[in-house]
Amino acid sequence: MKDLIERYVYDVTRRLPENTRAEVAKELNANIGDMLxxxxxxxxxxxxxxxxxxxxxxxxxYRTTQRYLISPKWMDEYLMVLKIVLIVLAAISLVFTLIETLTDPQATTVIGMIAEVFGTTFSEVISSLFHGFTLVTLIFVAIDHYGSKCDKEPWSPKSLPELPKDNVRKISRTESIIGMMMATIFGAIFAYLLLNNQLYIAWFDEGTWNIGAGIPLFNDAVILAFLPVYVASVVVTIADHAVKLKVGHWNVATAVSHTIEHLFSIVLMIVFVNTPNLLNAAFLDHAAAFFESPSTTVLAEGIASAATGIVTFIAIFVVIDLIVTWVRVFRPSRRSVK
Amino acid sequence: MIDKTLLENMIGELRRGTQILAVLSQLADNQYGYSLLQRLEEKGVSIEAGTLYPLLRRLESQGLLKSEWDTTENRPRKYYLLSDAGTEMYDQLKLEWNTIVKELDHLIEGAKTK
Known part of the structure; x- marks a missing residue:
């Protein structure tokens, strides 16, 4: 019975600085006694x-000072920086672990590799997020703690930030970040597949799915020659998104970057589909037999013209997109963007 | 219909600022925690025990109250009393309180007649 009071007093005083505990306990005991x-x-x-x-x-x-890690004054900046840092860290660690595990897998089976890639990537991303969180938090705790102690000049209206320019079309940050991540992830995966010439086309063969009968789709030599250019195009795409993220709206700089990126990609695509001997001869033979095509050449020509058709289609869209972009840059909308 | 919780929050906030004045006003003579609590309650001012006890200690550490342990009775009690600084602080706060009452009366009355 008495026990409850003792436990209560203990639970209060254990949270207080040691030099005040005895006094507070004595006082609290007296007060509780008076109330009973x-x-x-x-x-x-x-x-x-x-x-x-x-x-x-x-x-x-009972405590005389407020205790917190980051005061409300810094909360907005803290959350903003935290968000950016976490997104960037997640993207970077995702890409690097993917590249690392994909290029040098330890596991020998496909299932093992998949498990390895997912497992390693997941744990790396999580641990880098924790690092980022800790670092940002510690920095802000320091800013809050020491910033308020060494009082700087009093705030003046002159230190207000400039208004963002009216009449600009914003480029969504999320879109840029997602674009950057997508380009990196898929770029890395595709580059890896190309490097190991592991692009197969699956087809139905004698009642079972046959992964290209183990015959790669593309010609080894052509692919290897092509690979550096492809990697360059991925880098250009990432750089383009980085420029858009930094500038944040459409202007000449972002439009130029956008144009270079689009032209690079489409030219690359056109060159790629028109490369002679792109398709693996063994693959063509096998496919011709399967589709009962009159000859390998006919099939190859068919595939080539289909690919050209698709690429032409994409090219038209790219051109329209570029025209629209430049028109927007030089004729900004009247409506101001908040 | 106004939000009940919001109303309670606002009343709480309004009253919180007056707590110190209320406590200082009753400490011209010796009081221990619980007697002060009862005294305030008798006069219609209710402060929660969990708020009052720490407040007394804080005021003491700010030098506004003096304290003394009375160990003559079977249960020791800590008595609080206004210090000189506390008395002066109380006088100043009282003046400020009167000003606030006048100002707000003026505002509220003025709003009525419009």
């Missing part, structure tokens, strides 16, 4: 302790 009737029953004690409230809150009342 003579010969208190357990119900009386429970009632009094309930009135006094949660030990956590009571202890907070």
């Amino acid at each position: 009737p003579e010969q208190p029953a357990e119900a009386d004690i429970v009632k009094v302790l309930t009135t006094l409230g949660e030990p956590r809150e009571l202890a907070a009342g």
Whole structure:
């Protein structure tokens, strides 16, 4: 019965600085005693302790200084920086671990490799997020703590930031970031597949799915020659998104970057589909036999013209997109963007 | 219909600022925690025990209250009393309080007649 009071007092004082504990405990005991009737029953004690409230809150009342890691004054900046840092770190660690595990897998089976890639990537991303969180938080705690101590010049209206320019079309940050991540991830995966010439086309063969009968789709030599250019195009795409992320709206710089990126990609695509001997001869033979095509050449020509058709289609879209982009840059909308 | 919790929050906030004045006003003579609580309650001002006890300690550490342990009775009690600085602080706060009352009365009355 008495036990409850002791436990309560202990639970309050253990949260306080050591040099005040004894005094607060003595005072609290006296106060609780005053609030209790003579010969208190357990119900009386429970009632009094309930009135006094949660030990956590009571202890907070006894403390003379407010305690927090980051004050509300810095919360906005903290959250903003935290968001950016976490997104960037996640993207970077995702890409690098993917490249690392994909290029040098330890596992020998396909299932093992998939498990390895996912497992390693997941744990790397999580641990880099924790690092980022800790670092940003510590920096802000330091800023908050020391920033308020060494008082700087008083705030003046002159230090206000400039208004963003009207009449600009914003480029969504999320879109740029996602674009950057997509380009990196898929670029890395595709480059890896090309490097190992592991692009197969699956088809149905004699009642079972046959992964290209183990015959690669493309010609080894052609692919290897092509690979550096492809990697360059991925880099250009990432750089383009980086420029857009930094500038944040459409202007000449972003439009130029956008144009270079689009032209690079489409030219690359056109060159790629028109490369002679692109398709693996063994693959063509096999496919010709399967589709009962009159000859390998006919099939190759068919595939080539289909590919050219698709690329032409994409090229038209790219051109339209570029025209629209440049028109927008030089004739900004009247409506101001908030 | 106004939000009940919001109303309670606002009343709480309004009253919080007056707590110190209320406590200082009753400490011209010796009081221990619980007697002060009862005294305030008798006069219609209720401060929660969990708020009052820490507040007394804080005011003491700010030098506004003096304290003394009375160990003559069977249960020791800590008595609080206004210090000189506390008395002066109380006088100043009282003046400020009167100003606030006048200002707000003026505002509220003025709003009525419009």
